[in-house]
Amino acid sequence: MSAHGFKHTTSGPATKALSFRVAGPVAVLAISVVVAACGSTSASPTTKASTAATATPASANLLGASYDTTTASSVTLTGAGANSIEPFFETIFYQYNQKNANTTVNYSPAGSSVGVTDIQQGTVNFGDSEIPMTASQLTAATGGTVLQIPVDLGGVAISYNAPGVPANLKLNGPTLAGIFDGSITNWDDPAIAAVSGVTNLPNLAIKAVHRADSSGPGYDLDQYLIDTAPAWVTAIGTSTPSRTWPQASVGIGEQLNTGVATYISQTSGSIGFVEYGYALQNGFVNAAILNSAGSYVAPSEKSIAAAGAQATSLSPTDFNVVNQAGAGTYPIANFSWTLVYQKQSDTATGIALGKLFDWVVTTGQSDAASLGYAPLPANVVTLAQSTILELDSSAGTPLFAS
């Protein structure tokens, strides 16, 4: 539109009248296009070269140490899924590409549910979900058996921005439930004072923020509240945890970890839940949460690792590491699961995938701590590697000999 647009154009209104009649259908189309476009960011080489691996690998690589010769020709792997694992994937995929220039990975952190639906429909080489796929989700996969590989161990931080409230404020299930179901609305609420032992809490309205989209962190916190707060179960009317936040009509909802983190960082009185990696990046103060051993623990690499260490019989059907035993255990932790089809139609892609994730669960773990995750325990690395060994070619023969 230029300046001339105002000067005696005769055709304007008539043609516009035609165009607004179709605005409805076009708008619906546009929604899907925009949404699809927004979810996709590339994790190709951009940032964080400085965090190069120096620590010793958690375990030996299985599929050969020499990454420069993994593939003869270049392979681009596309993945989509959990938003919570994005800081970890972004860094280590970049590093892997530095070591093996033939393999480029594009990861779209659109959310765990996108990871599941995308792998079901075979639109990506791998998906990622904070919660393993359910039996019915596995049945809906169009490409046969889906292998689920645990790739990282993270925690959900309860972060807040409340001037006058000390760091590592002690909170338990019932007070958290009260904050998120709307029965506790001020920081100086006696229930918070009683649990935290802090007597001079400020008279400041609580602004609770949760995820507006479905999320792994929301699922984990829901699980913790169901385990520890009977009032929460009454309020939400179910004892089955949900990725969709069950109390959407209290507080406000923001999209993805970044949306919640942005709201917390700029709003006084706010409290919300984000993947610990995001809390660390943003320098948030986090609550110390009551665990099943009766102690209050703040999220850290060590306390999240302690939760992972309890997962002695981890499997895609026994994945819950919320509210685990141990005095030093952070109670809201979870493993993230990468989803790949067992039968790989393209052998070169299958081999590249196997080598990539073998590296991710071994050498790649050395970056976990600095990014707000905990390295995988040895038994989980073994589980991951034995799962990777199940990858088959299109003919059904194993891609890797064990």
Add this chain to the structure above:
Amino acid sequence: MIYEPSPASPDAVSGFVGPGRSAGVRAALLRRRSRFGDGAYSALRWTGAGLFGAVVIGLLIGIGSDSSLALQHSGLGFIWSGTWNPAAGQYGAGILVVDTLITTGVAMVLMVPIGLGTAIFLSELAPRWIAGPLATLIGLLAAVPSIVVGLWGLLVLTPIFANQVEPLLASVPLLGWLFRGEAYGPSILLASVVLAVMTLPTMVALSGTAFAAVPVADREAAMALGATRWQVVRRAVFPAARAGVSAAITLAVGRALGESIAVAMVIGNRPAIPESLTTPGATLGSAIVNQFAEASPGIGTSSIIALGAVLLLLTVAVNAGGQALLRRGSASRPGTAGALR
């Protein structure tokens, strides 16, 4: 009686020109006619129209069939049932419809006066050296993608609203009732402001075009009758441009109803009956943005698509309502537009 216009047809007009000349022109055209060009143009026209029609019809069929599962599950109550809580398997679009209408309504209340004022200023009052650059700026604003406006709302406006604007509004006597409650920042009001900013350029550009299309003779006639500048605008320009202005408003309303990404970023995504303008809300568009991804196959996905269908119906209904109002408005005031002609 001689001057009474007969039900004139183009034939009558060409008859006035004279049969001989008309036939000559026709003959010249016939001689020049390129069979190939005409055929190609006709094919292009029909393909274009057919393709467009097919896309629209296909879209409607797709939306209809994909949302049928949700309608079977919730019945027609889907449209007005109040609870939208996928976590509990409850799907009802009622509150989302209400919030969509409120945000759009408030946005229009904020935007239309400013938009009209700007357009009148640009086409009638502003000196050329201001009108040119200002019109260019507005054109630029129109080109800003909605996600960028949303980011601006999220990063810049949200803290200002949470800390200054909303507490200030709530403290105004009487009016404060409209803005009571927790000052979260993200709210129906903030979403409306963002929508107003997004629709303003469309409004200014289209109504400006409509004003500019009013013949200079109309203005001169009004001035000759001793009208002031304001009276010229009020009595001559505005009535003649009514159709264009209402088209601009309709287009802006359509955009505001359907806007999703930017709204989802600033509305707070709370599917509950709003207590005031500063409480968070959720619109049809924002709910689709937030939940299309998780939508569990089957009823979840179907309900999201049904939200799209409701949004489509709502847009059509609002457009039709606007058209009807316009028609009634112009019918009840016969001759307003032509009074000064």
